[in-house]
Amino acid sequence: MSVPSRTSVLIAGGGPVGLTLSALLSRYGVDHFLVEARPTTSRHPKARGISARSMEIFRRMGLEDAVREAGLPASQVFFYRGRDLVDPDFVRTGLAHRPSDGEPEHTPSPGLICSQDVLEPLLLRHARELAGDRVRSGTRLVSFTDDGRGTDAVVEDVASGSRHRVRADWLVGCDGTGSTVRTGAGIAMEGPTGLGRFLSVRFEAPLGATVADRASASYFLTAPGSGGFMAVDNDRHWIYQHPLAPDAEPAPDLTDRDHLIRLVREAAGIPDLDVTVRDTMTWRMDARLADTYRRSHVLLAGDAAHAIPPTGGHGMNTGIGDADNLAWKLAAVTAGYASEALLDSYGAERRPLARRIIDISTDNARHRTAYRIDDELLLTADYRSTAVLAGPDADAAGPSTLDPTGYHPGCAPGRRAPHVRLTGGEPGTASTLDLIGPGFTLLTTADSPAWRQQAETAARAGIPVVARALVTGTRQEADPGRWDRLCGTPEPRAAVLVRPDGHIAWCASDPGDTPLLPVLRSLLSAP
Numbered sequence: 258m259s260v261p262s263r264t265s266v267l268i269a270g271g272g273p274v275g276l277t278l279s280a281l282l283s284r285y286g287v288d289h290f291l292v293e294a295r296p297t298t299s300r301h302p303k304a305r306g307i308s309a310r311s312m313e314i315f316r317r318m319g320l321e322d323a324v325r326e327a328g329l330p331a332s333q334v335f336f337y338r339g340r341d342l343v344d345p346d347f348v349r350t351g352l353a354h355r356p357s358d359g360e361p362e363h364t365p366s367p368g369l370i371c372s373q374d375v376l377e378p379l380l381l382r383h384a385r386e387l388a389g390d391r392v393r394s395g396t397r398l399v400s401f402t403d404d405g406r407g408t409d410a411v412v413e414d415v416a417s418g419s420r421h422r423v424r425a426d427w428l429v430g431c432d433g434t435g436s437t438v439r440t441g442a443g444i445a446m447e448g449p450t451g452l453g454r455f456l457s458v459r460f461e462a463p464l465g466a467t468v469a470d471r472a473s474a475s476y477f478l479t480a481p482g483s484g485g486f487m488a489v490d491n492d493r494h495w496i497y498q499h500p501l502a503p504d505a506e507p508a509p510d511l512t513d514r515d516h517l518i519r520l521v522r523e524a525a526g527i528p529d530l531d532v533t534v535r536d537t538m539t540w541r542m543d544a545r546l547a548d549t550y551r552r553s554h555v556l557l558a559g560d561a562a563h564a565i566p567p568t569g570g571h572g573m574n575t576g577i578g579d580a581d582n583l584a585w586k587l588a589a590v591t592a593g594y595a596s597e598a599l600l601d602s603y604g605a606e607r608r609p610l611a612r613r614i615i616d617i618s619t620d621n622a623r624h625r626t627a628y629r630i631d632d633e634l635l636l637t638a639d640y641r642s643t644a645v646l647a648g649p650d651a652d653a654a655g656p657s658t659l660d661p662t663g664y665h666p667g668c669a670p671g672r673r674a675p676h677v678r679l680t681g682g683e684p685g686t687a688s689t690l691d692l693i694g695p696g697f698t699l700l701t702t703a704d705s706p707a708w709r710q711q712a713e714t715a716a717r718a719g720i721p722v723v724a725r726a727l728v729t730g731t732r733q734e735a736d737p738g739r740w741d742r743l744c745g746t747p748e749p750r751a752a753v754l755v756r757p758d759g760h761i762a763w764c765a766s767d768p769g770d771t772p773l774l775p776v777l778r779s780l781l782s783a784p
Contacts (some may be wrong), residue, residue, distance in 0.1 A: 291391065335351050350629055450541065483500060581758045613658070
């Protein structure tokens with residue numbers, strides 16, 4: 258096994274979060290090495306809901322079309338409630354905050370259902386296309402030490418047992434709730450465990466015709482039914498989630514196929530259903546949060562940093578957002594145009610959001626028959642940190658926030674740059690979001706030579722930034738003037754500085770007021 262003796266970033270864990278981080282680091286040109294103990298990708302669907310914000314990230318990575326093709330069609334993203342799958346008195350609801358007819362769209366990339374066992378191979382293939390054998394399955398992190406300047410790690414080939422030492426400037430734990438990285442860094446988790454225990458049965462059964470008039474993403478069973486079904490393809494492939502008694506009770510016999518088949522048949526309400534059990538697992542619902550996301554040269558992301566109840570579908574999506582936030586900051590620090598202090602903004606921005614998402618998801622778990630999946634919740638993320646220069650009216654001292662009442666587009670620093678539909682431009686630029694990245698982007702409504710000059714000056718100083726105009730000779734806004742209305746920037750010389758992760762860092766009214774280069778250095782905590 259060829260293992261690098263040194264790398265800028267060592268990623269432990271190759272689930273959706275670790276693979277997303279790897280692909281983004283490759284996009285930013287960061288040398289890294291990813292190890293994943295499993296020899297193959299997940300066989301179990303596990304997480305399935307991919308939110309609009311995650312789809313926007315995949316869009317930026319060039320993966321949106323592949324993920325959308327692999328997922329359930331949008332016409333099936335509903336939520337069913339009934340006593341069983343054949344209940345004539347069922348109720349079916351859609352997503353919360355889905356734009357109605359005539360309402361401006363909030364994203365070019367609405368969410369969908371794509372189960373983890375389908376998503377992971379797509380992400381793995383993409384990460385390996387970019388990083389080759391630097392993305393390694395069947396290899397686990399055994400231990401590490403942090404000397405304040407970097408980490409010395411020991412990794413092991415699971416099949417052969419051979420061990421190798423890897424020196425990394427930064428170690429990122431994307432290795433799940435039982436994180437070796439978090440434990441090794443001595444980072445504690447806070448919050449309750451055992452909010453529920455469940456048996457998850459992956460099975461095949463000819464249910465397509467049964468649910469044809471009620472096709473949904475999730476099927477919640479009401480009393481006297483128990484648990485619920487999750488559609489993998491809404492035809493033959495399914496998951497049944499069966500609630501278990503508390504930990505004190507005996508664990509179910511996962512090898513008793515006859516018992517598992519009876520459970521599925523009873524829950525479906527079809528006594529003679531032809532069921533083939535493919536896989537089983539048990540899992541526990543926790544609501545926990547790491548005390549910190551960074552300790553010296555060790556960082557946490559995804560389930561290693563937060564255990565989020567699945568009631569809401571935000572767990573994997575929060576982790577993908579972690580990777581998006583962290584990747585560009587690691588790129589800036591490893592390239593030398595930002596100081597290590599920039600990485601403190603990662604936890605300052607992401608940890609308060611995870612706290613809020615845990616609270617929302619826990620409340621959903623208490624009211625399982627009432628909540629609706631909010632596809633746009635993560636679009637409302639509003640950051641407060643040193644990596645944002647807030648306006649004079651903003652609460653710069655407050656924590657990062659989410660808005661459960663819905664997404665309200667705008668251009669305040671800390672918020673995601675709004676989507677405005679574009680027409681007539683070059684291929685791949687159908688939205689303002691398509692103009693962002695891979696470095697900083699200075700957006701103006703029309704071309705501004707003064708802002709272009711400032712961006713070029715900053716780029717010559719080593720900071721990746723470009724100035725881009727929304728409206729050009731061929732490219733126009735589908736709704737003329739919408740960007741200016743959303744951003745409150747009618748001044749022809751106004752500009753919005755957008756970070757590589759699509760969040761607004763700074764708003765300016767005139768290039769003569771404040772030079773761009775000192776602003777960027779302040780945002781990057783740079784000398």
